[in-house]
Amino acid sequence: MNTKNNKRRRESIDKIEKAFVELLQENELKNITVSDICKKTELNRSTFYANYLDIYDLADKFREKLENDFANIFANYDNKDKNGALKMFTHIYENQLFYKTYFKLQYDERHVIQIYDTNRAKLDFDDKYIKYHIEFFRNGLNAIIKMWLNGGCKETPQEMAEILKQEYRGR
Numbered sequence: 614m615n616t617k618n619n620k621r622r623r624e625s626i627d628k629i630e631k632a633f634v635e636l637l638q639e640n641e642l643k644n645i646t647v648s649d650i651c652k653k654t655e656l657n658r659s660t661f662y663a664n665y666l667d668i669y670d671l672a673d674k675f676r677e678k679l680e681n682d683f684a685n686i687f688a689n690y691d692n693k694d695k696n697g698a699l700k701m702f703t704h705i706y707e708n709q710l711f712y713k714t715y716f717k718l719q720y721d722e723r724h725v726i727q728i729y730d731t732n733r734a735k736l737d738f739d740d741k742y743i744k745y746h747i748e749f750f751r752n753g754l755n756a757i758i759k760m761w762l763n764g765g766c767k768e769t770p771q772e773m774a775e776i777l778k779q780e781y782r783g784r
Contacts, residue, residue, distance in 0.1 A: 626664055628654040630678075633671055634714050642672060642718060672718060679711055698777045702770035705758060713762050716755075753780070 632653040636645045665671040
């Protein structure tokens with residue numbers, strides 16, 4: 614039986630996602646086909662279609678998974694915890710290919726990874742202008758992450774956390 618969480622189905626999904634990410638490194642999404650995925654994974658088309666409607670559904674589910682994984686890092690985040698940036702950069706460092714793919718698909722322009730604590734920001738900034746601060750911070754953070762990824766993550770997660778701390782002045 615092909616139930617949602619059985620081992621064989623999870624392995625198939627993992628293979629499909631891995632092939633998808635690899636193909637995206639050399640191709641645009643619109644140029645990737647189900648046949649490409651099936652060839653690379655040696656899985657049948659029926660296996661692909663048992664899990665996804667099409668390539669775009671795969672891309673959306675992949676995005677959701679990545680965003681959920683990212684959000685789980687901060688699920689128990691305490692505002693007083695000064696290691697939040699380090700946790701974030703460590704996760705990105707350990708999953709570079711996934712984040713490169715996330716940005717390549719331009720999901721950062723259409724979706725927001727929810728890591729920003731608006732309650733904390735309200736303590737530091739006037740509510741009248743908070744929306745500008747939040748937008749500035751999110752876009753700046755995305756730009757820093759993209760630059761780091763494009764440079765091959767030469768700086769350590771610790772160095773990146775320190776860079777962010779310096780830019781944000783510890784607020």
